[in-house]
Amino acid sequence: MSIKSGVALQPVDPPEVFEGMVDDIEGMRFEELWLTDSSLHARYVYVYLALAARRTSGLQLGTAVTNPVSRHPAVTATAFATINELAGGRAVMGIGAGDRPLLSLGEKPARLARLEGAIEAIREIWTGKHVDYEGDGFSLVDAHMREPGPTSMPVYMSASGPKTLQLAGRVADGVVLLAGLHPEGLQWAIDHIDRGVEEAGRSARPKITVFAYGAIDDDTDAALDAGRTIAAWFPQTAPVYCEMAGLSTDLIQQVRSMYEGGEFQEAAAAARLLPDDFVHRMALAGDLDRAKEHLRNMRDLGVDGVSVFPLGEDRMKTVRNFRKAYDEVIGS
Numbered sequence: 001m002s003i004k005s006g007v008a009l010q011p012v013d014p015p016e017v018f019e020g021m022v023d024d025i026e027g028m029r030f031e032e033l034w035l036t037d038s039s040l041h042a043r044y045v046y047v048y049l050a051l052a053a054r055r056t057s058g059l060q061l062g063t064a065v066t067n068p069v070s071r072h073p074a075v076t077a078t079a080f081a082t083i084n085e086l087a088g089g090r091a092v093m094g095i096g097a098g099d100r101p102l103l104s105l106g107e108k109p110a111r112l113a114r115l116e117g118a119i120e121a122i123r124e125i126w127t128g129k130h131v132d133y134e135g136d137g138f139s140l141v142d143a144h145m146r147e148p149g150p151t152s153m154p155v156y157m158s159a160s161g162p163k164t165l166q167l168a169g170r171v172a173d174g175v176v177l178l179a180g181l182h183p184e185g186l187q188w189a190i191d192h193i194d195r196g197v198e199e200a201g202r203s204a205r206p207k208i209t210v211f212a213y214g215a216i217d218d219d220t221d222a223a224l225d226a227g228r229t230i231a232a233w234f235p236q237t238a239p240v241y242c243e244m245a246g247l248s249t250d251l252i253q254q255v256r257s258m259y260e261g262g263e264f265q266e267a268a269a270a271a272r273l274l275p276d277d278f279v280h281r282m283a284l285a286g287d288l289d290r291a292k293e294h295l296r297n298m299r300d301l302g303v304d305g306v307s308v309f310p311l312g313e314d315r316m317k318t319v320r321n322f323r324k325a326y327d328e329v330i331g332s
Contacts, residue, residue, distance in 0.1 A: 003299060005326050006032030006307030007319055008064050008211055010041075011048040018048060019055055021316060026056045028323045032209070034064035034094060034176070034307055038101045046079050053087035062092035064176055064211070064307075065158040068118035069098050069107050074143050076118075077125040081151045089153075094176055095119065096158035099237070111136060112167055119155055119171055126151050156209070160238035162192045169196020174207035174304075180234060180282035181212055183297045185241040190301065209305035210298055214284030215312040216291045216321035226312030227285030228271035232259060234282055235270075245281040247274075284308065284318070291325040299330060 007025050011018065025033060033052055037045040045063055052061050061083065066076055076093070084091035095118065097109040110118070117135035124131045125143060128150035133140040156174035159165045168175045169192070179189040190208065197205045215226035235242050235255040242252050251273065258270035279285045284294065298306055306326070310318035 003303060003330050004031045004209070004305035005323070005330070006030055006034060006060075006209065006305055007322075008034040008036070008307045008309040009315075010036045010038065011043040011045055015048075015051060019051055022052050022055045022059075024316060025319065026059050028320070030059065030323070032060045032062070032092075032305060032307055034062050034211075037063045037066040037070075038099075039070050040104050041101055046083065049083045049091075050086055053083060053090070056087075056090075058090075060090050060092055061087050062156060063094040065094035065096040065156070067096055067098035067102070068110050068114055068137065069102055070105060072138055073118040073121050074125060074140060077122040078145060080122075080153065081126065081145060081148050084151050084153050085148045092154045092156055092174070093122070094156045094158060096176070097164065112163055114138070115157075115164075116167060116171060119157070123152075123155070126153075154207075156207075159193075160189070161240070165189055165192035166196035166199065168206060169193040169198075170200040170202075171196075172206045174209060177208055177210045177303070178238065179210070180241045180245060181210070181284070181294045181297070182241075182245050182281040183301060184244045185281075186210065186298065186301055186303070188240075188244065190303075207304040209307055210303050211307055211309050212284050212291075212294060212322075213309040213311060215310065215318045216284050216286070216288060216308075216325065217312070217314075217317065218287050220286050222312065223287065224276060224279060224285045226318075227279050227283030228274060229268060230309075230311065231274050231279045231282040231285075232271035235259070241282070242278070245278055247278050283311075284322075288321055288325055291322060292329050295325055295329040 035045050080093045114136040121133045130142050130144045131140050154173035157168040157172040158176040159168045160178045179185045213230040215223040217223040235252045236259040255270045308322040
């Protein structure tokens with residue numbers, strides 16, 4: 001079974017630095033590049049996707065992820081149609097309910113009905129039809145694209161919780177899976193995706209891409225520190241995986257009460273409470289051998305892709321080390 005390799009980045013670097021990173025990522029034979037869409041906390045994702053589209057020839061390009069709250073779904077439909085045109089058909093729309101950065105806009109993550117309605121409406125707009133829609137949080141009145149015209153591309157949903165995972169199983173072409181890296185949690189998530197597949201009577205599950213956040217470094221203390229902040233995201237947003245990874249209920253609540261800010265990097269105080277073993281189970285937080293162990297687990301679980309989300313001071317070092325680990329476990 002072939003497992004795709006990818007990289008996920010926040011568009012936080014200056015354009016010329018980002019372009020150099022993209023060149024290196026494609027040069028290392030990665031297959032997917034995902035960029036986060038984070039209101040106020042990073043540069044504008046569609047501009048950076050356009051830079052990547054012009055800079056590359058083979059990478060699949062997507063958001064990880066946009067949401068139906070900060071932009072009207074019709075605007076998102078047009079944005080992706082444009083990126084797909086620039087990239088010669090290599091775009092993927094990654095969408096989810098939204099996360100803590102929405103709080104800065106005075107908004108909350110979308111309810112599942114709004115997320116499902118947005119996916120349905122965007123797909124309809126891409127067909128070139130005139131679309132009328134009245135749903136949760138938005139409406140369309142004779143909405144249609146004039147330029148660049150009809151298009152299609154895969155829709156990936158980010159998912160962690162049981163209801164979102166099942167929705168992804170019902171309607172998505174792919175899943176960006178945010179479930180930590182320990183096999184018990186990943187299998188639990190896959191089982192919920194499969195329930196959605198069964199509910200919808202689909203013949204196959206969506207493609208599953210696991211995001212592996214953290215750092216891979218021989219300096220294991222530095223790698224562990226880099227992985228702590230994303231590990232703190234789970235008690236706040238997806239505590240079920242923490243329980244499976246052995247974190248006590250009291251500690252989960254303590255981390256939740258201390259988690260401040262929008263992005264996970266702003267949760268340093270809460271992250272310091274987490275035991276090392278928990279961080280290792282949720283994130284890349286060690287040397288090459290630990291990374292290879294995670295990759296072997298994901299290979300055995302039958303996921304379709306793994307994308308490294310590098311954290312820490314030298315993110316491209318982690319990308320290079322991930323490539324080494326991937327080649328040794330999965331194959332070049």
